[in-house]
Amino acid sequence: MPNVERLRGRAGQAQRTRRLARTDGLCERCDGKGRVTLATVVDHIVPLANGGTDEDDNTRNLCDPCHLEVGVEQFGHQVTREGRGVGRNGRPTSPDHPWNQPHRT
Ligand SMILES: [Zn+2]
Numbered sequence: 001m002p003n004v005e006r007l008r009g010r011a012g013q014a015q016r017t018r019r020l021a022r023t024d025g026l027c028e029r030c031d032g033k034g035r036v037t038l039a040t041v042v043d044h045i046v047p048l049a050n051g052g053t054d055e056d057d058n059t060r061n062l063c064d065p066c067h068l069e070v071g072v073e074q075f076g077h078q079v080t081r082e083g084r085g086v087g088r089n090g091r092p093t094s095p096d097h098p099w100n101q102p103h104r105t
Contacts (some may be wrong), residue, residue: 026061027039
């Protein structure tokens with residue numbers, strides 16, 4: 001496991017801004033499909049968790065929907081948000097979903 005220290009605070013902000021400026025702040029995945037969409041996420045092509053580096057070469061600028069899509073490709077399941085997801089067993093992960101409520105008699 002390489003010792004990758006992510007920049008935080010002001011230095012991290014400047015790094016993010018610089019990376020977004022590389023594609024004029026546009027989503028490069030949409031750009032590849034001829035669409036012009038504002039990027040909101042600087043994504044690591046090889047996730048840091050998988051040994052990717054925190055270098056510009058390993059980043060790409062994505063919009064929210066593209067970020068979710070590549071997350072599905074990389075991790076094989078939808079990234080869950082706010083507990084509104086479905087687990088690997090096909091059951092909802094949210095504790096207040098009706099399926100997860102105890103049966104009332
Ligand atoms: Zn996009």
